[in-house]
Amino acid sequence: MITIGVLGLQGAISEHVRSVEACGAEAVVVKRVEDLEGIDGLILPGGESTTMRKLIDKYGFMEPLKEFAAKGKPMFGTCAGLILLAKELAGYAEPHLGLFDVTVERNSFGRQKESFEAELHIRGLDEPFTGVFIRAPHIMKAGKNVEILAMHDGRIVAAREGQFLGCSFHPELTEDHRFTELFIHMVRESVAIHE
Numbered sequence: 001m002i003t004i005g006v007l008g009l010q011g012a013i014s015e016h017v018r019s020v021e022a023c024g025a026e027a028v029v030v031k032r033v034e035d036l037e038g039i040d041g042l043i044l045p046g047g048e049s050t051t052m053r054k055l056i057d058k059y060g061f062m063e064p065l066k067e068f069a070a071k072g073k074p075m076f077g078t079c080a081g082l083i084l085l086a087k088e089l090a091g092y093a094e095p096h097l098g099l100f101d102v103t104v105e106r107n108s109f110g111r112q113k114e115s116f117e118a119e120l121h122i123r124g125l126d127e128p129f130t131g132v133f134i135r136a137p138h139i140m141k142a143g144k145n146v147e148i149l150a151m152h153d154g155r156i157v158a159a160r161e162g163q164f165l166g167c168s169f170h171p172e173l174t175e176d177h178r179f180t181e182l183f184i185h186m187v188r189e190s191v192a193i194h195e
Contacts, residue, residue: 002026006029016078045080047079077167138168
């Protein structure tokens with residue numbers, strides 16, 4: 001059985017754990033650097049990216065997360081997690097982890113009160129998926145090896161580059177676990193390659 005870690009510093013942690021378990025995989029909440037050992041893939045949840053960055057620095061996660069990525073292990077960033085993964089952030093000199101070849105703009109769909117749901121057509125899923133957007137970022141620019149998985153209102157809201165998956169919305173806040181399943185499939189493939 002594969003094990004998916006959920007970075008447990010701040011944000012929608014239990015919702016991601018529930019979604020991973022609903023897909024038949026084991027979920028582990030990653031609260032210490034040592035918890036990265038023995039997991040096959042990692043979810044960076046939605047939450048507040050500035051707070052998450054402070055906690056990543058406080059608990060010494062920055063280099064271990066980059067090392068985790070360097071091993072080729074899949075990483076999935078939702079909302080704030082996408083901001084953490086991005087190589088570039090609009091209006092900011094420095095990215096956070098700087099791993100995923102996209103440029104992301106924060107809060108591009110408005111503030112908390114402008115939260116909304118939208119039917120999305122996601123590449124790889126047969127039926128539309130309901131995306132929950134809460135102070136959501138979007139991908140302004142994607143590198144040449146980035147596959148665009150979904151658009152909304154002319155903006156990229158889900159993409160994949162090799163081991164990295166990112167989305168603007170919160171798939172864990174619905175009862176539809178197909179987007180989480182996409183990530184779990186990536187992790188299974190990765191484990192099979194590295195065995």
